[in-house]
Amino acid sequence: MKTLHVGLDDRSYDIHIAPGLLSQAGALCRAALPRAGRLAVVTDSHVGPLYGETIMSSLAGAGFQAELVTIPAGESSKCLSMLGRLYDAFTAQGLTRSDGVVALGGGVVGDLAGFAAATILRGVDFVQIPTTLLAQVDSSVGGKVAIDLPAGKNLAGAFWQPRLVLMDPACLRTLDDKTFSDGMAEVIKYGCIRDRAFFDFLCAHSSRAAVMEHIESVLYTCCDIKRQVVEEDERDTGVRMILNFGHTVGHAFEKAGGYETWTHGQAVAAGMVAAERLGAALGVSDGDGFSELLEVLSAFGLPTHIDCDWSAIVEAVGLDKKGDGEAITMIFLSHMGRALPMKMKKEDVLQNLAHVCGR
Ligand SMILES: NC(=O)c1ccc[n+]([C@@H]2O[C@H](COP(=O)([O-])OP(=O)(O)OC[C@H]3O[C@@H](n4cnc5c(N)ncnc54)[C@H](O)[C@@H]3O)[C@@H](O)[C@H]2O)c1
Numbered sequence: 001m002k003t004l005h006v007g008l009d010d011r012s013y014d015i016h017i018a019p020g021l022l023s024q025a026g027a028l029c030r031a032a033l034p035r036a037g038r039l040a041v042v043t044d045s046h047v048g049p050l051y052g053e054t055i056m057s058s059l060a061g062a063g064f065q066a067e068l069v070t071i072p073a074g075e076s077s078k079c080l081s082m083l084g085r086l087y088d089a090f091t092a093q094g095l096t097r098s099d100g101v102v103a104l105g106g107g108v109v110g111d112l113a114g115f116a117a118a119t120i121l122r123g124v125d126f127v128q129i130p131t132t133l134l135a136q137v138d139s140s141v142g143g144k145v146a147i148d149l150p151a152g153k154n155l156a157g158a159f160w161q162p163r164l165v166l167m168d169p170a171c172l173r174t175l176d177d178k179t180f181s182d183g184m185a186e187v188i189k190y191g192c193i194r195d196r197a198f199f200d201f202l203c204a205h206s207s208r209a210a211v212m213e214h215i216e217s218v219l220y221t222c223c224d225i226k227r228q229v230v231e232e233d234e235r236d237t238g239v240r241m242i243l244n245f246g247h248t249v250g251h252a253f254e255k256a257g258g259y260e261t262w263t264h265g266q267a268v269a270a271g272m273v274a275a276e277r278l279g280a281a282l283g284v285s286d287g288d289g290f291s292e293l294l295e296v297l298s299a300f301g302l303p304t305h306i307d308c309d310w311s312a313i314v315e316a317v318g319l320d321k322k323g324d325g326e327a328i329t330m331i332f333l334s335h336m337g338r339a340l341p342m343k344m345k346k347e348d349v350l351q352n353l354a355h356v357c358g359r
């Protein structure tokens with residue numbers, strides 16, 4: 001088993017990575033949540049039938065009274081009404097402040113269940129058991145939890161660190177190729193922002209089979225980069241913004257497509273390309289690695305350009321959480337492997353973006 005420790009004072013926790021870990025969930029949760037009696041296990045309609053029973057019997061074996069709460073699969077569940085349904089399920093189960101919430105699923109389940117855990121009874125303990133590649137390399141670590149609002153992506157949320165993260169790479173075998181590729185967008189992001197050698201490794205291993213041969217070290221590398229960044233800036237006021245490379249335009253693509261046309265991974269892929277094009281036009285990115293970026297994204301079937309109504313993109317970018325009234329922090333790459341956050345006037349970003357990326 002590989003283990004990483006995220007050091008955040010009283011909000012510190014371990015990330016365990018090992019095949020077959022799901023069946024050890026009970027003992028590991030018991031060690032992390034010694035006082036908890038009840039656990040609400042939130043999952044979705046695809047993941048529950050695959051892995052629900054293994055988790056529930058492992059939790060029962062460790063003495064937990066666990067109940068499974070199943071939401072419909074898909075981004076549209078990351079919403080206010082589904083949050084309300086979780087509150088109802090938690091209160092009906094009789095959850096108290098010494099109990100906990102477990103998220104068993106992808107980033108949608110993790111973000112929604114995490115926000116519910118952060119807010120029910122003003123906060124209960126939370127465990128992440130991520131089952132997609134995206135959730136294992138990114139969303140289960142770092143404590144950002146949220147729902148989408150009609151006005152924009154992840155606009156209501158909290159920072160609520162899990163007490164424990166359990167990732168079983170064997171779960172990735174049941175993913176379809178498109179969902180696996182969504183995770184690859186965030187994997188490639190880590191290479192772009194922090195680790196040129198890792199980016200080169202991905203370029204040389206640009207297929208699902210090749211990545212799966214090295215999956216434990218890929219998960220470890222990504223989580224270790226995220227750990228370092230989050231330990232330095234838990235609340236997203238400085239260096240953590242580099243994890244948003246490709247997301248300013250990416251979130252705008254997601255919103256423009258009604259959160260159904262483009263997945264988060266696809267939108268981030270095209271968003272990274274848009275950020276690189278904008279950076280080059282502004283003279284802050286040297287274009288190093290750009291053609292390789294296009295190639296590796298395409299090799300995983302990810303889009304490098306998304307056609308849509310650019311006025312909607314421009315409007316959504318204006319609402320980005322990295323902005324204030326006048327300015328927005330854009331994340332560029334000075335060169336491949338090195339992120340460059342830059343505070344810019346919103347109007348300059350918007351004008352250049354439409355000019356560089358609009359069709
Ligand atoms: N909090 C963060 O730091 C953070 C980081 C990145 C992304 N996100 C969020 O994560 C979400 C995207 O997450 P996602 O890509 O995991 O999507 P998702 O949770 O919708 O999962 C994608 C699909 O895969 C299915 N699935 C999950 N695990 C499976 C398995 N092992 N086998 C078969 N099917 C499985 C799901 O049911 C779903 O249909 C977005 O809402 C995004 O905003 C959050």
Ligand SMILES: O=C(O)C(=O)C[C@@H](O)[C@H](O)[C@H](O)COP(=O)(O)O
Nearest residue numbers: 138142144153154240243244247321
């Ligand atoms: O953890 C972070 O910080 C990130 O930015 C990771 C992103 O991949 C993730 O999509 C995150 O949810 C974006 O957060 P947001 O605050 O920009 O909505």
Ligand SMILES: [Zn+2]
Nearest residue numbers: 186247264268
């Ligand atoms: Zn993301």
